[in-house]
Amino acid sequence: MAAFDVTDEQRALHAAAQGFFSEVSSEAAVRAQLGEPAGFDRGAWQRAVHELGLAGLAVPVDLNGSGASWTDAAIVLEEAGRFLYGGPLLSSLMATAVLRECPGPRSDALLARLADGAVVALSWDGGCSVDDGLLSGTTRYVVDGSSAEVLLVLGADDMYAVDLDTAATREPQLAFDRTRKLAVVTLEQSPAVVLDGDLRRAHDLLDVLQAAELLGSAQQALDLAVAYAKERVQFGRAIGSFQAIKHLLADLLLEVESARSAVYYAAAAADEGSDELERVAPLARAYTADVLLQAASDGMQVHGGISFTWEHPAHLYFRRAKAGQQLFGDPRSHRELLAQRLGLREIA
């Protein structure tokens, strides 16, 4: 498999994404949204949609998208994660993955709307049930649920699309990760469209996309800790010269670089339609979530007391890390899936 062969176009994409998110998702910009329970910077999202084509990044070209690969999507999400971008990018790319795996005119119509910037959110907690083509129930922890026009309801064996403008109520939820907006969505006999396709591959793609975003946050948490260890002086020397700190950071380096290899190998498996994806995707998802938690947690430890202040960014990464442990499923369930796919049997 041709993993890790980075093209010049991908290098340019990486630089463009880095430039964009460093501007629209600077620490000041992220903080400006912390107190907003539902929203995000609409202006920045419009630029992402229209100037960079990020909403439709992986939407096929004939549906007004950019037709990019999953590796390209991972590159952009890594940078979004690095800058804790809070707009509906992850939701858009995840929805793209689901809709592309469920081909048909209904999906095409939704993909075209997505590429134009319509927010499509995902319901993943199993709170909805279907009866005679109508969806009812309360689904929680819906990322971008307050601002979404369409909700994709993910089940293990079926998927539905619901237009949220009809027969739905949404209530923002105060999220521990203030950089990401969650909502409760209640459906009462909402008309739903069935999406048919390779749902297993769709779930695997969601794992790869989320892993890429987690990786970016982990890299930044490490970079912040390393920079601080070089600059903070105690006992007459930079604290990064102490082996207790140095070894912590060296171990983190190994984890973050390994997570990067996992993400881009998984993205290549997704692009090439490789059978390996079924093992690599849950592996990458579980691993990057744990690596981010370690990076954010050890990052706070390295920063010492300053990390306990609201004004320092370390807690923002820690919040992301804690969210990464539960949002769209936990690392343990993904490892369990990997164990099954490796052919391990359960005790009856």
Added chain:
Amino acid sequence: MSSDATVDLEQARAEVRAWLAEHWDPNGDKRAFNELLADSGWAAPTWPVGRFGRGLPRAARRVVNEEFRAVGARGTGQDVTNLFAGVVLAHGTEEQQDLFLRKLVSGAWRGCLLYSEPGAGSDLAAVQTRAEPDGDGWLVNGQKVWTSGARESQVGLLLARTDWDVPKHKGVSFFLLPMDQDGVDVRPIPQVTGGAHFNEVFLTDARAGREHLLGELHGGWRVLQTALGLERQIMGSESSGGGGSRTPDPESPWTRVIGGVDYLELARQEPRDTEIRQRVAQMYTLEQVNRWNGLRARAERGHGAASPVASLGKLAMSRIVHTAVQLTATMLGPEVLLDGPEHPVASEVNRSAFAAFVTSIGGGTDQIQRNILGERVLGLPKEPEVDRDVPFREVRKAEATRRFS
């Protein structure tokens, strides 16, 4: 990758295939084949033409490896694995390259490492073995330890002190010491695994000639860095651990596979509880990410970029082998209480539990590796060194000798 490069690789493939078709005979004389192999350049395809290589790009290694493996021939890949020849190529004069390279590449000569001493382990710059000028060369006195293959070797890569009145790094020199001489006394060290793979080497008025000094006089530290870099690369590479080679090595924790037995095969033998299933998934993850790190390092080097992942392999492999032996022992259960030929699986797992320390201690401990990663990759400052800028003669030292056998 450009299409031109692809064409070149396919041409290399055609050439190595033709060469193997002409010269490789599975039942033939291996020594004669190795001689031909050394002269052909296929043993170290990325080395220069005229220096036992073919001047091919790094990407060609994979192609050449595939062709060798396809016919069951061995001996290529020495541009990665032959650290003895590698260090001579990097630092030797033209005369030294002529003298040593062919013998090392053809396998006529073997090498061993004379670095560590009873008083100089992690702190190799503190070696107390002395090389003193004598006529046209040097007389060497001291003790070395942990030397694998000393008895079978013709050349020892020796680090010895040549100046005691300068700070430790500045007073050592690197020699290609001839091992077949009266002043070299090799004694096997009985090990925890029951074997005696390592030796201690006593040097008593051993002679090194002018042609045996590698690099500058007192400039041995720089040469050693090259040699250690090559060694760590070998220890962390996939071929020494993960999926690649299955060559039995009595001191390796992966004689059968990582952890003494194939942990995946063992896990599949019967239904497993949640804890074991989680641990197997974690073990598989560690193994796979290290394999992908290796692939990524190769891809990034191919683009001419310095790759941070290249230096991570040894530390990663150390965790892999220690984790794997614990996992396989847990799955085996009380059978691991036993040892001996009637319990081959338990013996293997138990032996591997010790052998895992070869990776976490040998070739630089995990702690030294973390220092290297922290300082060279992350750019963190070094610890203050109390022996810095102090003439070695005045530095506090560990015991210089100790008998293990």
